[in-house]
Amino acid sequence: MSPIPSKTETAVPADGPGDAELVARSREGDTAAFNELITRYRQRCFAMIFQMVRNEDDAWDLAQDGFVRAWRSLSNFRGQSSFFTWIYRIMTNVSLDWLRKKRIEGGQEFDDTVGLRRIETGAPTAPKPVLEPAERLVDAEIRSRIDDAITRLSDDHRAVIVMRELEGMEYQEIADVVGCSIGTVMSRLFYARKKLQEMLRDVYEQL
Amino acid sequence: MNNSEIPSAPEEKWTAYLDGKLTTADAAAFEREHFDAAAERERQSKIVRAVRTHSPSPALRNPDFLNERILREIAPPPAPASARETPLWSLWRLVTASAFCLLAVGAIYALFVRGHEQRQERYLAQVLSVQPGDTFLDATVLDADGLAVVWIDGLDKLPSDYALQ
Numbered sequence: 037m038s039p040i041p042s043k044t045e046t047a048v049p050a051d052g053p054g055d056a057e058l059v060a061r062s063r064e065g066d067t068a069a070f071n072e073l074i075t076r077y078r079q080r081c082f083a084m085i086f087q088m089v090r091n092e093d094d095a096w097d098l099a100q101d102g103f104v105r106a107w108r109s110l111s112n113f114r115g116q117s118s119f120f121t122w123i124y125r126i127m128t129n130v131s132l133d134w135l136r137k138k139r140i141e142g143g144q145e146f147d148d149t150v151g152l153r154r155i156e157t158g159a160p161t162a163p164k165p166v167l168e169p170a171e172r173l174v175d176a177e178i179r180s181r182i183d184d185a186i187t188r189l190s191d192d193h194r195a196v197i198v199m200r201e202l203e204g205m206e207y208q209e210i211a212d213v214v215g216c217s218i219g220t221v222m223s224r225l226f227y228a229r230k231k232l233q234e235m236l237r238d239v240y241e242q243l
Numbered sequence: 244m245n246n247s248e249i250p251s252a253p254e255e256k257w258t259a260y261l262d263g264k265l266t267t268a269d270a271a272a273f274e275r276e277h278f279d280a281a282a283e284r285e286r287q288s289k290i291v292r293a294v295r296t297h298s299p300s301p302a303l304r305n306p307d308f309l310n311e312r313i314l315r316e317i318a319p320p321p322a323p324a325s326a327r328e329t330p331l332w333s334l335w336r337l338v339t340a341s342a343f344c345l346l347a348v349g350a351i352y353a354l355f356v357r358g359h360e361q362r363q364e365r366y367l368a369q370v371l372s373v374q375p376g377d378t379f380l381d382a383t384v385l386d387a388d389g390l391a392v393v394w395i396d397g398l399d400k401l402p403s404d405y406a407l408q
Contacts, residue, residue, distance in 0.1 A: 065319075067314055067317060067318060070314075070317070071310055071313075071314055074309070074310050074313055075306075075310060078303055078306055078309055078310070079302070079303050079306070082300070082303040083300035083303075084300075086300045086301065087298065087300060092301055092304070096303070096304065096309065099303075099309065100309060100312050100313055100316075103309075103313045104313055104316050104317060107313075107317045108317075175297065178293060178297050179297040179298070182293060182294055182297045182298050183298065186294070186298065197294075200262075201291050201294055201295065202294065202295065202298065202300075219251075219252065219255055222252075222254065222255040222258040222259065223252060223254045223255055223258070225258045226254035226255070226257050226258045227254065229258075229261070229287060229290070232290055232294070233286060233287070233290055236290055236293065239290075239293060240286060240289040240290050240293055
């Protein structure tokens with residue numbers, strides 16, 4: 037299985053200032069510099085949060101919350117990791133906090149409504165924009181099953197699955213974001229994949 | 244993976260194998276050890292493909308509005324318009340005017356309030372210090388043209404310092 041290329045390398049414009057410069061300016065209170073950082077990473081952060089919370093509106097709000105937290109914590113950024121890794125960690129924590137809060141409020145292990153999602157027809161990332169009605173039904177069914185399966189994973193397992201399988205991050209990058217060892221990341225991946233396999237057995241057997 | 248990162252636990256080895264992180268020799272050894280490893284990798288590959296295909300992230304809606312909301316939240320509170328536009332000399336003028344007001348209030352207090360209090364105290368002290376020495380006193384009140392005059396007979400002398408100024 038070949039993992040998709042790592043997305044943690046930033047797409048910094050060739051003629052624009054680097055992340056380090058923008059971060060330095062942001063730390064001095066330059067909101068325009070921080071605005072540029074937001075623009076660079078908003079889509080990727082939003083995508084990761086969406087995969088964690090499985091709801092577009094909540095992901096939007098949490099992305100906003102994450103960037104505000106990042107602004108307020110800029111003095112803590114030492115530059116030991118890339119800015120993206122740092123902000124990704126904040127976004128992950130924001131998502132995990134939200135999931136925990138949601139679970140406590142719901143008084144149950146997992147909330148089925150979290151699995152609901154809305155993707156606009158013809159959205160840029162829609163995988164198959166043109167499908168026959170029968171295919172569309174099957175596609176919707178598979179999507180629903182996968183949604184459900186990912187939602188049923190524990191927070192830690194969901195995080196590593198999202199980062200590894202959907203974001204294509206390397207073990208070390210995931211470890212940096214989650215704040216654990218590579219071994220722990222690999223172990224969590226193993227068990228998360230096992231659970232996904234159990235829940236999606238009938239799905240992948242059709243493929 | 245390099246030698247320092249060779250997984251030791253079985254689940255770590257499985258993960259490294261499924262992700263193609265083992266060397267060819269290690270992968271072959273792993274497959275000899277686990278007869279179902281290749282089939283497992285195939286199953287895993289299908290699941291990952293399905294997840295990637297059927298779990299896309301939607302595009303961020305209203306991205307510029309997101310920036311705007313964030314900037315609005317992190318921006319420092321704007322100073323009041325009058326304070327922003329007032330030049331420095333106006334502040335000095337304000338300070339001078341305040342000082343004048345304070346001086347004026349102080350002067351009014353000193354001249355009228357404080358002075359009045361002092362006069363009252365002095366008058367009262369003078370009246371109390373008068374001790375008539377005569378045994379016979381006669382007072383007559385004359386009331387004419389709206390003016391009341393108290394006429395006192397019998398005082399033989401007034402103290403030398405008892406003179407209205």
